[in-house]
Amino acid sequence: MAGYSYRGRDARGVLVEGLLDALNEAAVADNLMSRGITPLDIRVARGRGFSLGRLKLGERKVSDEDIMFFSRQMYTLMKAGVPILQALGGLRESSQVPAFAAVLGKLREGLDSGRELSIALTDTGVFSPFYIAMVKVGEMTGRLDLIFLRLFEHLEFEKEMRQKISAAIRYPSFVIIAMAAAIAVINLFVIPSFAKVFKQFNAELPLITRGLIGFSSFTVEYWWLVLLVCIGAAVGVRFWLKTPAGRLKWDRAKLRMPIVGDTVSKATLARFARAFSLSLTSGLPVTQAFAVVAQVVDNAWIAMKLDTMRQGVERGDSILRTAAASRVFTPMVLQMIQVGEESGDVDGLLMEVAEMYEREVAYEVDNLSARIEPILIVCLAGLVLLLALGVFLPMWDLGSAMMRRQG
Template identity: 35%
Template sequence: MARFKYQGRAKSGKKSGIVTAASKREAVVQLRDKGIKVLEISEIPETLLTKELTLGNPVKLHDFVIYLRQFATLIRAGISIVEATSILAEQTESKSLKRALLLVEQDLREGTPLSTAAAKHKKIFSSMFVNMIRAGEAGGNMDETLEKLAVHFEKQHFTKQKIVSALAYPVAVAIIAIGVVIFLLVSVVPTFVDMFKDFGGELPAITKFVLNASSFMQKFWWLVVLFMVACFVAIILIRNNKSTKYYLDYFLLKMPIFGKMLQKAALARMTRTLSSLFASSVPILQALSIVESIVENEVIAKVIVKSRHSLEQGRSLTEPMKEHWVFPPLITQMIAIGEQTGALDSMLAKVADFYEREVESATDRLKSLIEPLMIVLLAGLVGTIVTSIMIPMFDIFQHVG
């Protein structure tokens, strides 16, 4: 929502202030409803203090799925697209989606098609959504199109949640382990330093290592913080640059244990998206262009680009896929059968179902494997620090005895 500064006149006299609305026209209507005749109004520019900051997609996938489900239900009930958009703008809990829907509603009331109005908000409505809505408008089956979109994003949300749940545990344990180690090195180990100095004997190598690490953490803790911040910033910069993101995605796909799971998730997303687009009669070249931009994996995206060029030159869609390790024979064979039989959308849907089940079972296996490994890792780190302190303590007790 934008903020507008206004000057106006009411029955009680001159009025001025700030009003929040989706557009200048809506702001004027709001003030008019309050009995204020607007004399002058201007939008207040956003600053870092007033701008709503978001990371990644501003609308959660869960909120978007709910919006699609409700939209399909309202359209099926005979409510117009304009009124349905107005109702959903009021109901949604997502501020970003609410703001976009209010602007879309305004365009709809001016006679703009939904696909054109949605295309103005690329951060909210993906190119896949826009093109499937455009196909639904042309075919006159908007409720079916919205239902297909809802099913697509629900499956995508389910797969994403499985990946997140599989990675959440090791990340959480790793953070706890780092916190515990830092606490021990900064708060506990220094209390034994003077005791070991008074002892005067030769300390074990493991004890020297832990004491040196403790001394470093106390003196140069800011370097550790700076390093962590630098790593975080570097990852963001790498992900935002297509050329460097390719190497990051390549590395992630080649990782032991996690790589296969991430590969299956990316392939499930790609095949599900293509299947949904083909089922909505989106032209194949346009569908491939859409998938390139939303697959979220540059390794797969580059192969899709080659596949599109292959089609443009009159060759098969699967030729570049067969030459790349990221595409297993199952995908290339199923796509080839789909091309020959004219049932490419159903073949891709079957492949997507297969890989979504594979991701589900892989994440379950991964969680059962990683939980004990992370516990052993945490116990090993803490045990190493405790052991480094206990060994010289036993020597001191023996010396005193």
């Protein structure tokens, strides 16, 4: 498909310009005529490709924030009674992000051709399976405006969590980078200078000093090898994490990490509880809810457990039994699920579970820097002590020897 720019006039005679993706000019003309626009000029859009896969250099891609605000705007417009085609057209004209304007244009094209909104969303390749499943439920139940509001709230929660985690790790990341830079400078410039001084005395050096000098000499002589190993390790780890087995092991390890593992586990379970509650409230069947929510939790290990739970429910087991067998939920959460099944309010109690976990995660994330800071201080103190002993012990020994000679 190619990108075409067009000029035409609508039923009121107003000049209309825009971009379309189509197989040829005839297809563009047919599309415009079906929308009540009389084409005046159609030509290939050179350098202004409308296709989502052909973004110009430096052009911002569609972000989660774009989708979040789109959901809120769609809720407001649909609640006000604005037709969905008119809503998409207005949002496209007012969009300040060319990539998302292209998404909205493609959505409108899909609806013009008779497709359902959920299918048009799938064709864009931008929206998540969870988002599409929720919209499909809204189409089936006639509550599409409410679904957009709930999706906005869900995406807003995800954004807040990412911002809090990013703010919490900013200081520790800065300290670690500063320590790495200090080690590099000391190895490349400081220790070699002391090594020349120590070599002039022809004295036996302490073990710590010999180790520091040896490591520094290796770094200076084979810096290219060290750099190559670091780059190779980073690329290898990144490639391994993209494999299903690597992603599964890493996501499982994240839940067991000291200090942060418990917080990651609670954040993941909060995401599951909120998304699952939203799915059930919207009218999604339980088994289908498990399938779409597994793609939202952003953890392959938890997603595998949710898939096992789905299979158990399909066999006729209760949610409580499958949840207990998964061994990822606390006894209190299991009790809430049990009460929810007995009262028929699983979605309501799961939302309470989500809010409880979110409060705990927010508190732990706010105090994450305070928990990591002592460890960083100890590591920094250990590094300083090692360097101090390696550099000053020989100087102390040499000074003592000179004093004995003078005496």
